[in-house]
Amino acid sequence: MTDHHGFDRSNALQARLHDLVPGGAHTYARGADQYPDAMAPILVRGKGAQVWDVDGNRYVEYGMGLRAVTLGHAYAPVLAAVTETIADGVSFSRPTELELLAAQDFLDLVPGADMVKFAKNGSDATTGAVRLARAVTGRATIAICDQPFFSVDDWFIGTTDMAGGIPAVDTVKFPYNDLDALEATLAGATVAAVFMEAATAMAEPLPGYLEGVRALCDRFGTLLVFDEMITGFRWSAGGAQAVYGVRPDLSCWGKAMGNGFPISALAGKREYMERGGLRTEDDRVFLLSTTHGPETSALAAFRAVVAAYRTEDPVARMEKAGQSLADGVNAIADDLGLADFLQVRGRPSCLIYRTLDAEGAPSQAFRTLFLQELLVRGVLGQSFVTSAAHDADAITATIDACAEAAEIYRRAIARGTVDGLLRGRPVAPALRRTAAPRQIEASTRR
Template identity: 55%
Template sequence: MTRHFSRFERSTDLQRRAHRLIPGGAHTYAKGDDQYPVLAPGFIERGAGCHVFDVEGNRYIEYGMGNRAVGLGHGYQPVVEAAMQAMRDGCNFTRPARLEVDCAEAFLDLIGTAEMVKFCKDGSDATSGAVRLARAYTGRDMIACCGDHPFFSTDDWFIGTTAMHAGIPDAIRQLTATFRYNDLESVASLFARYPGRIAALILEPARNEEPRDDFLHEVKRLCHANGALFILDEMITGFRWHARGAQHIYGIEPDLSCFGKALANGFSVSALAGKREYMRLGGLDHIDKPRVFLLSTTHGAETHALAAAIATMRIYRDEPVIAHIERQGSRLAEGVADAARRHGVSAQVATVGRPNCLAYTTFDADGRPSQAFRTLFLQETIRRGVLMPSLVVGYTHDDTAIDETLEAIDGALEIYARALEDGVDRHLVGRPSQLVYRAYNQPPAIAAAVT
């Protein structure tokens, strides 16, 4: 496979400008320079299907698909056309648009377990709205979230549980506790430790491991037995595990659930959905409980985004999107395992998770997770025309793209194997990438990103 140029002059110039103007140089931490090798495209100019083109004009097969927000493909025409048609008639009005009702009906009909929905712009607003509803309904102040799942919200109730909690009062931090996935005892112990205080538990239905021993159902049972609500965060699993969400796969009905990411194929739409008993507290009709100020957003119902969501949901309903991404993800998983065996690095590099939402491990020679080896792996796949912070596929990843990706991975693993023998520093250009959740920056990493 032809290698891409390893110099990114335009990106370097943009990085300097970006870091002067934007904290972190990007608007999402996962897209930051500290998450990628020095030899990485700094800025994307455009995308088409499963490909993206950087500002230098290099083309890459992309995985991650906009941090899992793009399920069909970049610039997917039926979705773009629906959004453009709505936009021509105006995108924001003084009163609700008809599309708000149309989208709500389409969403609730597709998901099947919820009775009401409110749309917003990002996942953090949806999960924080769910937390507020749970607190209002139960009259309690504490929230429990799954400590094995990396992100629920930018708001204080969650970020206070991470190492990056500067600016969050300790009193707020004390109102969120964590439990372990597939560890029912850790859930039960929370209710014992904080009797009558926990308003809700929130977790993803699954991530890299499947629920065991009816874990989700048992957590819901414990929640209801202790007067708490059961909330599922389907930002990632929704429109990947199944068109109806992972809750359909696992046969579980949450009290509240949150969707986003691929709901509108990259357009900004997220959703808080749930049973009427809880959702009505944000409405105008109830008189038995105080009103909840729930998700009042000027841009939450922009017509072009809702039109994109309707078009996206229609495609998931009518076309074999999930079957396709499962098949292509399975090919990737099998191909990575085969290449790792050939190069003798099966103990270091392997895929994890369901085929439709793959991640991968990068361990050092001693079997420890290694940011340096992760960075090397990214560097070498980028050099071969593949941008893969994960191996999350979309509907437009065709067989040719998968074949080219596996060829690139094979070449990258050859370098990985050499680095295990003679040291990763001999092959990695520049500093390793960093973990997002860290209390302090490391000056050399930031300096390398902007010089």
């Protein structure tokens, strides 16, 4: 791996960010508390599967913009499309032809949807779906699957440990792959929408499960909403609904739609989506109305992404890279007797790694140790989520770094503790009630 130059400039800039930006980052998952102590790189550029920080360190990056980049950083056809488009203006007082072309492209990819509306972030789309489902059904309760994240808005954040400032929410949870539990949740006929990811990195639907969810929603008059933020363009260009063959009433998209450019979408059946339009005899729904939703740069990026998925096979490349990485790291863990403690799991295009302590329990401290050792060896990743730009060289470099990191991990397992090996505090869950384990110190203010 490349020589490592430390984190001095990154640490100085991170301290200053804490002075000016709450949390020191604009996304909780990007926060310094998600990385080992004083080892949170501040990045300056990326190309393909690699990124560089302000200290001159180069990394093979995973996670790829919180799963928003599937084609690789600075993917030339996307940049070219955006550059050409924005030369003619970005935002106007009326729709552009580009909005029609982008909508046609989207609906060609997602044949289960009749209409689509674009926005800027995933929460715009998911909360639009919630509002629409409540209006259509006349009900208030939202049933969400017990999965990680759906929205920054009250209806979801009110169910998390960071519910400060949020009034009581009418949201209930149900477990994945359990039709009996979902039936009990819907039995009172008060649920407006069942909100779920059709699959996750760690959980595939059991045979008949999604079909059963669809049938239960139909039986109880509840709208079925698929969150395709992660599965869209990573399971397939048409999302999980195309892979599993189950049509939702509404679906919500984002992340990889623009290969990093900000764009999201709410799509669904015409009978519901028209409630937010001008061709309805029902009371209209304030569905989505955003100044920047239709700006041209992101729509051009989206169309270039669609072109890449039509002419190449990015999903196959992501899966090939992920499978090679999982096989390589799991083989190392097995050889070192760590198979019960260090594991790469999940769909090959959406891998995570599990870090367990000497007792076999999930451990933030052991996770931090693994992150620490990967960082100094040129690998940046809270996960092992790949892109189509992760070539054989990137995977080999990562496996080599994991082999060295695993040796240190084995020492910690033998000791039963990371003490003496971990350089600072462990990472902490991104969504938590307090800033513990410790407050972030302020920089010297100017």
